[in-house]
Amino acid sequence: MNTISSFQTGILRQISGGKAEFRKNDIVYGKIIDITGDRKAVIQIGGYKLNAVMDAPIHESGQYWFQVKSFNLHDSMQLKVLQKAEEQAETSAPPRFLFDILKEAGINQTKNNVNHLYRLLQEQPGISRENLQHTLQYLAGNSEKNDEKMMSSIDFALKNKLPLTPVILGSLYEVQDNETLFVQFKQLLKMISPLGEEHPLQSLKAALSSFITLDFSRESSSLGESLSILQKRLGLKGEISFLQQLGKGNESHGNLPNHEENLKLLLLSASANQSDSAVKEKIDQLVLKLNGQALLDANQGLTQHQFMQFPLNYGQFQSDLSIGWTSKKKENGGIDPDYCRVLFYLKMNVLKDTMIDLHIQNRIMSLTIYNQFERYDSLIQKYGETLKETLKHQNYVLSSLRIERFHSAENQHSQFLSQVMNRKHGAMQGVDIKI
Numbered sequence: 001m002n003t004i005s006s007f008q009t010g011i012l013r014q015i016s017g018g019k020a021e022f023r024k025n026d027i028v029y030g031k032i033i034d035i036t037g038d039r040k041a042v043i044q045i046g047g048y049k050l051n052a053v054m055d056a057p058i059h060e061s062g063q064y065w066f067q068v069k070s071f072n073l074h075d076s077m078q079l080k081v082l083q084k085a086e087e088q089a090e091t092s093a094p095p096r097f098l099f100d101i102l103k104e105a106g107i108n109q110t111k112n113n114v115n116h117l118y119r120l121l122q123e124q125p126g127i128s129r130e131n132l133q134h135t136l137q138y139l140a141g142n143s144e145k146n147d148e149k150m151m152s153s154i155d156f157a158l159k160n161k162l163p164l165t166p167v168i169l170g171s172l173y174e175v176q177d178n179e180t181l182f183v184q185f186k187q188l189l190k191m192i193s194p195l196g197e198e199h200p201l202q203s204l205k206a207a208l209s210s211f212i213t214l215d216f217s218r219e220s221s222s223l224g225e226s227l228s229i230l231q232k233r234l235g236l237k238g239e240i241s242f243l244q245q246l247g248k249g250n251e252s253h254g255n256l257p258n259h260e261e262n263l264k265l266l267l268l269s270a271s272a273n274q275s276d277s278a279v280k281e282k283i284d285q286l287v288l289k290l291n292g293q294a295l296l297d298a299n300q301g302l303t304q305h306q307f308m309q310f311p312l313n314y315g316q317f318q319s320d321l322s323i324g325w326t327s328k329k330k331e332n333g334g335i336d337p338d339y340c341r342v343l344f345y346l347k348m349n350v351l352k353d354t355m356i357d358l359h360i361q362n363r364i365m366s367l368t369i370y371n372q373f374e375r376y377d378s379l380i381q382k383y384g385e386t387l388k389e390t391l392k393h394q395n396y397v398l399s400s401l402r403i404e405r406f407h408s409a410e411n412q413h414s415q416f417l418s419q420v421m422n423r424k425h426g427a428m429q430g431v432d433i434k435i
Helices: 003-007 085-091 097-105 111-123 129-141 147-159 166-174 181-192 199-213 223-234 241-246 263-272 277-295 376-393 412-422
Strands: 013-015 019-021 027-035 040-045 048-054 062-070 077-084 298-300 303-314 317-329 335-348 352-361 364-370 397-404 430-434
Touching: 027 111, 062 085, 097 111, 097 129, 111 129, 111 147, 129 147, 147 166, 147 412, 166 277, 181 199, 181 277, 181 303, 181 317, 199 263, 199 303, 263 277, 277 303, 303 335, 317 412, 335 412, 352 412, 364 376, 376 397
Parallel strands: 048 077, 364 397
Antiparallel strands: 013 019, 027 040, 027 062, 040 048, 062 077, 298 303, 303 317, 317 335, 335 352, 352 364, 397 430
């Protein structure tokens, strides 16, 4: 059985006109919904219902794994039954054919490799043999890393048609790291401070110092304007026009970092000229984390997704501000502040992990705050009217405010990143407060 060839062009594809397309040796997961003959049935694969002829008599409906023997849009597809899903579920063992796929791909048939392959087949609509091999090699070569974050990186890359290279997957992994940029900047600055006087290191020291010492509480410019400049200094593209509209202020940019070279270029230069392996590893980790931010950006027709994370120093408060948003695309490519959704994440000294989910439709806002703080609702009751009036001055109407808890009391930052990477938001039970 040459099942590995099924990965040459994908498991399930869609062609123009919304029709399904399969190729010989594709492996598909489908449901037999009607047995119409000894070896004939109507099956459902994804959103498609198709007539099929099996290689052997079928006596029961249900979920099956199939191998495509032939497919024609104007005729029944020919299928080979690999295994009934219920049989696998009863034994809690992965489908037997996965071992054949791994063997023919030259990948060790370890429990982890089998489980990873099974998960990919279930969650991905299609994967090539090349991508399969890259994926399993990446997982096997990084066994010390967090398994869920690695799989999230692979899932995101496949769904967004990104190359499965070590740099791409490493960037998507590092952007999920819970350690803040602020802490990582301080760690790197401490590591390179005793080193030589080479120009790349001196420039990098100055850049890191400026980010760490910049105090937003003393800046005259608005938060949106400040973050827009920081974004450029970090070496990231785009603008924060939405935030600028919410908080317009003095045009002065005060003491914001103003280096001729952005931080990412300085990091790359320092890495290329660095002989200390520990320092180089830390620099490369930061580069990957910054790259990961850019990879989370995506344009899908008239919709755009963007993500940014910034070191934030505000008086005695030091952390990162993370922002992810989805919006209609304006003619100039910018964010439409009238129709968008914005996710904010910030870990504060007293309120701790806080995520804000903001929906805007025609400048009408609905706001959800996720937090484990017991008295958050009383704070909202106290300051709700002030918030409503402040937004009113910016021509926004706050229709409702909702207080909710995170799904779990732990790993709140990971829950936030999951929302950003999956482009979706699951409902949680909470409290509505009408404004």
